Amino acid sequence: MLKIYDTAQRAIVDFVPRTEGAASMYVCGVTPYDIAHLGHGRTAVVFDIMRRHLTHRGYAVTFVTNVTDIEDKIIARAAAKGTTESDLAQVFQDEYWQQMDRLDVQRPDEMPRATEFVPQMQALIAELIAAGRAYVIEGSGVYFDVASLEDYGKLSRRSLEQLIDSAGSRVAVDDDKHSPVDFALWKAAKPGEPEWNSPWGLGRPGWHIECSAMALEILGEGFDLHGGGDDLVFPHHENEIAQAEGAGHPFARYWLHSAMVMVGSEKMSKSAGNFPSLASAIDAHGAATFRWVVVRTHYRRQMEITDDALRAAGAEMEGFNALARRAHRGGIAAAPTADISAFLSVMDNDFDTPNAVAVIHGWRSAANSALDDGRADDASALVAQVRAALAVLGITLDDGSANGGDAEIDALVEARAEARRAKKFAESDRIRDELAGRGIVLEDTSSGTVWRRS
RNA sequence: GGCGGCGUAGCCGAGUGGUUCAGGCAGAGGUUUGCAAAACCUUGUACAUGGGUUCGAAUCCCAUCGCCGCCUCCA
Numbered sequence: 001m002l003k004i005y006d007t008a009q010r011a012i013v014d015f016v017p018r019t020e021g022a023a024s025m026y027v028c029g030v031t032p033y034d035i036a037h038l039g040h041g042r043t044a045v046v047f048d049i050m051r052r053h054l055t056h057r058g059y060a061v062t063f064v065t066n067v068t069d070i071e072d073k074i075i076a077r078a079a080a081k082g083t084t085e086s087d088l089a090q091v092f093q094d095e096y097w098q099q100m101d102r103l104d105v106q107r108p109d110e111m112p113r114a115t116e117f118v119p120q121m122q123a124l125i126a127e128l129i130a131a132g133r134a135y136v137i138e139g140s141g142v143y144f145d146v147a148s149l150e151d152y153g154k155l156s157r158r159s160l161e162q163l164i165d166s167a168g169s170r171v172a173v174d175d176d177k178h179s180p181v182d183f184a185l186w187k188a189a190k191p192g193e194p195e196w197n198s199p200w201g202l203g204r205p206g207w208h209i210e211c212s213a214m215a216l217e218i219l220g221e222g223f224d225l226h227g228g229g230d231d232l233v234f235p236h237h238e239n240e241i242a243q244a245e246g247a248g249h250p251f252a253r254y255w256l257h258s259a260m261v262m263v264g265s266e267k268m269s270k271s272a273g274n275f276p277s278l279a280s281a282i283d284a285h286g287a288a289t290f291r292w293v294v295v296r297t298h299y300r301r302q303m304e305i306t307d308d309a310l311r312a313a314g315a316e317m318e319g320f321n322a323l324a325r326r327a328h329r330g331g332i333a334a335a336p337t338a339d340i341s342a343f344l345s346v347m348d349n350d351f352d353t354p355n356a357v358a359v360i361h362g363w364r365s366a367a368n369s370a371l372d373d374g375r376a377d378d379a380s381a382l383v384a385q386v387r388a389a390l391a392v393l394g395i396t397l398d399d400g401s402a403n404g405g406d407a408e409i410d411a412l413v414e415a416r417a418e419a420r421r422a423k424k425f426a427e428s429d430r431i432r433d434e435l436a437g438r439g440i441v442l443e444d445t446s447s448g449t450v451w452r453r454s
Numbered sequence: 455g456g457c458g459g460c461g462u463a464g465c466c467g468a469g470u471g472g473u474u475c476a477g478g479c480a481g482a483g484g485u486u487u488g489c490a491a492a493a494c495c496u497u498g499u500a501c502a503u504g505g506g507u508u509c510g511a512a513u514c515c516c517a518u519c520g521c522c523g524c525c526u527c528c529a
Contacts, residue, residue, distance in 0.1 A: 229529030
C-alpha cells in the first residue's frame, strides 16, 4: 500500500486514487525568466521519481507540468532585455528542458502554457464572480474575495485574522480591495504589457488562476496529486484551492511538497542571487550524481547541495558504476527479471529514498561478493536488482561498454597487458602512468582490464 | 509577532520506547593484486542542553539554547 504525506492533512495517509489503477498528477513548473538552478533540479527529480514509482506500482500516471509564460518577472526581464515575453520564456524554457533531459527527467504528458489557456481562466473567473467569490474593481482588475470562502487557509493552516494582521507589513496594499488579503484574478492592462480581451476589459491573468484552470481543464475535478516546491504552499497553492473550490469544483485529493535547497544555510532564490546553476553542477559532477545527491535526502527535508556533497555522492555512484563494469567485463548479464520488492515497499512509505538507498547498497555489496566468489547466477540476479531499483530512481549505470571506441587507449591498454604477461612491470607501469596522466584509470579484473575516465 | 521544521559519531543521513546493527563518504587495519585500481572483511558505544515520565528514551513530556523555512515573487 502506497502511503504519502499529504500537506493538507499534515499526515502520512494511504493513497487512494480517484480512479482505481490510475494516478493524475499536476506539478507546478517554472516561470522561465532565467536559467535553471539547483532547486529546480531537485524538485524536478523528486517528482520524477514519484511518477516513476507510481508507474512501477502499476498506476497509469497522467503527469502534467505547467509553464508560467506570462507573469511580472517575465515582463520585467523581457523589457530589460529588449525582447518579447514569449521569446524570453521560450529561451529559458528550452534551457530548463535541456537540463531536465540530461537528468533523465521524463517529459510530462501535457505541458500547458498559461498563455494558451486564457479562455479557460476567464471562464473560471466568470464562475467565481457569479458565485459571489470575486468582484471587479474598474480600471484595476478582478479580485478573489477571500472572506467569502469559509475555509480559506486550510492548506497552509492560516487564519484570516492572522493573514490580515501580517498583510501590508511586507506588501503595499491596494486600498480599493475589499480586504488586504484579496488577490488578483485578472489584472487590468498596463501600457507596454501583453494583454488579452476579457469581459472586464483588456488585461492579463493573475498568477494563481492558471493552475486552477489548467489542472481542472486537463485532469478534471478531484484529480489525485498536486505537487510543487514547499514555498508554493502559501499563497499559490492555497489560492489555487480557493479558486477551484470557490467555483464549486473539487480540486486535488492530495498535496505533495518538496523541501527547499539551501546554499550556505540560506534558502537559495533568484531574488537573493544565490543560485548555482543546475547546468554547472551537472557539468562538474554528472547527471547521475546529481540525482543521487537528491535521492540521499528525503524529499521533505531541506538540504544543501554543495560541491562536497556532490563529490561524496559521486564516490558512491562510482562504486555502482564499478560494479556495472565488473559485471559487464566478466560477461555477467543482469538477469531479465529482478525482485525489487524490498526496495519498492520502502519506497511505498512516502517515497522513502534514503532508506531505499540503503537497500540498494546492500545489493551492490552482495553482488560484488558474489562476483568475488565466482557465483555467476547470484551475481546476475543481484546486478539486476541494483539496476532495476536504480531505474526507478531514474539512474542508469555506465558499464564502460561505451569506452571501447577509443582505439589509441585500447592499444595502450593492450600494450600494457602484453608487457605484464612478459613480466615487464617497469614498462607496464610506465604505460599505466601515462594513461593516468590523461585521466584514464585502469582496473584489472579476472577477465581482463577495464578502463574509465577519472 | 503568527504558523511550521530541524539540531544524531570527521562529514552526509536513517531511526520515534527495549535483544544485534541503519546505510554511505572519509579514515585505520587486513585479504586480494607483480605493484596499483576495483572489490571483500574488520574497525566508530553518536543522538543540542537541563529537567521529568518509565524497569528502560536518540525515540514520550516540559523548559532552555541554536539553526532554518513560510507569512512578498520564488522549485
